[in-house]
Amino acid sequence: MNLEFTPEEVAFREEVRSFIEANYPKHLGDTGMREDLSREDFVAWHKVLGEKGWSTPAWPEAYGGTGWTPTQRYIWSEENARVNALMPLPFGVSMVGPVIYTFGNEEQKAQHLPGIRSGETWWCQGYSEPGAGSDLASLKTTAVRDGDHYVINGQKTWTTLAQHADWGFFLCRTDPDAAKPQEGISFILLDMNTPGVEVRPIKLIDGGYEVNETWLTDVRVPVENLVGEENKGWTYAKFLLAHERSGIAGVARSKRGVEKLREIAGSEILDGEPLMSDFDFARKVSQLEIDLAALEITELRTLAGEQAGKGPGPESSILKIKGTEIQQRLTELTLEAVGSYGTPLYGNIANVPGDAGSNQYPIGPEYAQHAASTYFNMRKTSIYGGSNEIQRNIITKMILGL
């Protein structure tokens, strides 16, 4: 047992680092995910990686994976986080892609996997409904067979970045009479340009518009777009959620965030000294780093288990809980660090069309500008992807056996 990289792994790190340095689109800067980015910005790095063959490292090689070991994948995400790279969005690469190559038929694989790899196709997720959040299996959107089509009616919500989406994967009820609610659900791929699909933006507490309501009215979908078997969608959905959770820990990005926090707290002055040398503050940063170090090893253990043939299991719920708690704590401490300049409503948020009070001037230090909105935004992480309460229920049932 050891934590050291082999010479091959060190060489691999050098290789990917140089590749990122040479190829990461400079115009994206190092600000990571921002809501004011264009569709082209969002997929710019994805497209570069698609050409290189590195956009879907976790996939089986037969479908375009890189064949990297878990350690190499870890190095890859570390190196991307160093430049705060805007990674391929998860909806295609980490969610529907694995469902399609695992449960889809050959036509579906041929139709959809290339666009996911290349970044050409933008996917969104149609799971939650106004009445079906944590209790996802109570979803009411129906898909009724009509000849060689399904006719879909219902309303989905929290469809992230659906304003850009070309395709969506939707959970729909195909058997309203099934014995258990989980048994009557199907997993259907939907071209978002189909008549009857309407996407309406939802404004969030940080002022941004990253999620939507998606209304489906008599939407006709060819039956070929059913993935796997009819009424077996819940199995695929659970498979997908476990995949989603393993990426959700965000360790590399949080490590970068802690570095940034240290920089900010090094610039802010308290009683003539950098805030970072204040014991109370430093203790909180260390506490966070310790939790993050533990999570990092926990994630590596999980990845190693995967490599040994165990799929991502219920223990990935730990990664989701701790990963999101750390992300939230990090943004909370960052807001604390910036002090009074966390208070202004900065231009990037106020400049949404129709909002009054646009603020054109830079106020306070640059690093303060996203502190409050990011903190507010990150409250979502303990709610989405199966809320942290649901994750605890999963651990209770699957691990503790209670």
Next chain:
Amino acid sequence: MDFNFTEEQDMVRDGLTRMVRENYDWDTRRGVVASEAGWRPEVWAQLAELGILGMPFSEEDGGFGGGAVDSMVVMEEFGKGLVVEPFVPTVVCAGGFLKHAGTAAQKEEHIGGIVDGSRIFAFAYAEPRGRYDYANLETTAKKDGGDYVLNGHKAVVIGAPWASHLIVTARTSGERTDKQGISVFVVDKSADGVVTRDYPTIDGRHASEVYFENVTVSPEALIGEEGNALPLIERVTDEAIAAQCAEACGAMKVAHTMTVEYSRQRKQFGVPIGKFQVLQHRMVDMYTEYEQSVSLTYLATLRLDADERTRQLAVSAAKARIGQAAHHIGQEAIQIHGGMGMTDELAIGAYFKRLTIFDSEFGNVDHHMKRHIALS
């Protein structure tokens, strides 16, 4: 010992509860916050009419002879409605400086206008590099003949876009962080050399960066003793903290009530989510935090006129602990509301944001823990 409110205080509360209900429903507030002005002068006029703006001033100064408990009652109701109008900067801060240290002429000139609503103040004390230390001042006021000339930059001055006048802290002598050499001035915002950059704040108010570029003020603008204003600033900011703790209590009360109500309405797995014990206990913890916060708000408010050390201990205890409670209740309220809590559509997000920013005003949790430790 008596924790009862007077009949007058109950009447004030009832009047404000009605006013907030009628004029400060969620949709109205949202519209006001999004408007160019960001506040409603007619609400301010109504507060003047109700006697709220004159309450904490003595009758001889033209007020109604109330005190800190009255301001507490007012601010709790304002917190419930997330009222944005500048009661703390104008009545508590400017009013406090004038009451405690104003000359007869200064009281005469300003208090009448505060009471009748015609004169609105902002308190310009924070600086870009000051971080909660009132003595860490780069703004200077230099003697020039009989006058003072102000130069400097004040940060995030709440309510400044609406103000006619500013209360400004500045260094008249000494080095940047010296406790001596600090003075307080009242400055007409329209004076030559006062430059403001206005913006909305993330919790629904408005503020300005205020720049003083060779602003000349007369000796009559000095409030209190030249060079010895720090104890006065600490007293007035302690009063402002007590008032804002009451505001936070009002906001926490509503955030908690809304969360409990949501947990009754929202059904998952066939039952209201409020039936789940894991959520019940968390809402109980929120409630306990709220009740403890009310107690500390009483403690701070009732100690405002005690000796300095007693007052500071009580105020720092309240601000530190309520800062924690405000984060806790805000975060739990959003979590229990689930995705709906993340939307701009529901009021709960606005309470969360106000409760978040509350911590960073007049010193955050760590700042007041340190002050409490230093005094203990």
